[in-house]
C-alpha cells in the first residue's frame with residue numbers, strides 16, 4: 001500500500017521527542033522533529049515534572065511535524081508509566097509529582113497496613129515498586145479534592161483534545177487494574193482509601209481518544225485525531241521488539257532496563273512474586289512479564305555529577321572507548337540497590353554500595369563507567385535467566401531495544417554475562433511501536449494484523465546488530 005504518515009509523541013524520563021513516522025508495505029521510517037531534555041525538578045514540596053514545559057514542547061513539535069509533513073493522519077502519545085495528574089473542572093490541581101519523589105514510601109506503609117502485599121500481587125500481578133500509582137495516590141493530600149486522575153500520556157491527550165480516558169497498557173502499571181479481568185479494581189481502590197470515581201473510562205490501543213481542540217488545531221495547523229497507542233512507553237517499545245521466536249527475551253533499555261518475556265498467560269506464582277516479576281499489559285492483551293532493572297539512570301546521573309564538578313560536558317563516547325579497552329577486572333555491584341534510586345551525588349553513592357559488599361571502586365572515570373556498565377549487564381543477565389526459569393521457557397536470544405542498544409560495551413557485556421546472543425536495536429523502538437499501532441488502526445496492515453506482522457516489518461526495515469557471547 002501507499003506510504004502513510006503519523007506523529008508520535010514519546011516522552012521518556014530523560015528526554016522527550018516528537019517524530020514523524022512513515023509506514024508502507026516495505027517502509028518503516030522515523031524522522032525526528034523535536035527532541036528536548038526532561039528530568040526531575042526540585043520544588044519546595046518535592047520532585048516534580050515540569051508538565052507545562054513538556055506540553056509546550058509537544059505542541060511546538062507537532063506544529064513543526066505538520067509543517068514538514070502535511071499528510072500526517074493522527075497523533076499517538078506515550079510516556080513513562082505510573083505518574084499522574086489530578087484534575088478538577090478540567091484543570092490540573094497541582095504539578096504532577098515525579099516517581100522518584102519520596103512520597104511514595106509513605107503510601108507504601110498506608111496501603112500495606114490495609115492490604116498485604118501478597119494479596120495485592122494476586123489481584124494486580126505487579127512487582128513491588130515504591131512508586132506504583134496506588135502508593136502515590138494513597139499519599140496524595142490533594143486526591144480528595146480531585147474529580148479525575150489521569151496518567152501522564154492521558155493527561156497530555158486531555159490537554160490536546162479535552163477527552164479524559166485511561167489507556168489500558170499504562171493503566172496496568174497503577175496497581176489498580178485487575179490482572180485477570182483487566183478492569184479497574186474499584187473494590188481494592190476503596191479499601192485503600194482511593195475514591196474509585198477518580199478512575200476514568202478505559203480505552204485500548206488503536207481506539208480513538210478525541211480530536212485536537214480548535215485552538216490547538218489552529219496552532220498545530222491541522223485538525224488531527226489523537227489515537228490511543230501502547231501509551232506506556234515500554235508497551236510501545238515491546239511492540240517494536242522483533243521477538244522472532246518465543247525463545248527470545250527482551251530488554252527495553254533507557255532510563256530503566258525492563259527485562260522479560262512476552263506471555264499470553266500470567267505466572268502468578270509465589271516464586272514470581274518473590275523474584276519481583278510483574279505483569280504489565282501489552283498491546284493486544286499480551287502480558288509483559290518483566291522485572292525493572294535500573295538502566296542508564298546510573299550512567300546518566302554519574303555523568304551529570306561529573307559535569308557539575310568539571311563545569312563542562314563529558315565526552316561519553318571517549319570514556320566508553322577507554323572503558324572498553326581497560327581489561328583490569330572491575331567489581332560488580334547491585335544495580336538495583338535502593339540507595340541509587342534518587343537523584344544527586346551518584347558516584348559517591350555507587351562507591352558506597354561497592355564498598356559495602358567488600359569491593360574497591362574503580363579510581364579512573366573510565367574504570368567507573370566500566371563498573372557501572374558491567375553491573376547493569378549482570379543485572380540484565382540475571383533477570384533474563386530468572387524470567388526464563390519462572391515462565392518455564394527456554395531462552396536462546398535477547399532483543400536489546402531502546403537507547404541502550406547504541407551502547408556497544410553494554411550490549412557485549414550483556415551477551416558475555418548471559419551467554420546468549422544479543423540482537424541490538426531498534427534504538428527508537430518506543431516511537432516505532434507508537435507509530436505502528438496508529439498505522440494498524442488506520443488500516444495500513446489490514447485491521448486485524450497481528451503484532452507478529454508488525455514485527456516482521458520492523459525486522460525487515462531495522463535489522464538488529466548481533467553481539468555474540470565470548471568465553
Ligand code: LRH
Nearest residue numbers: 080081082233234256258
Ligand atoms: C520506563 C518506565 C518503566 C516504568 C518506569 C516508571 O520509561 O515506563 O516501564 O517502570 O518508567
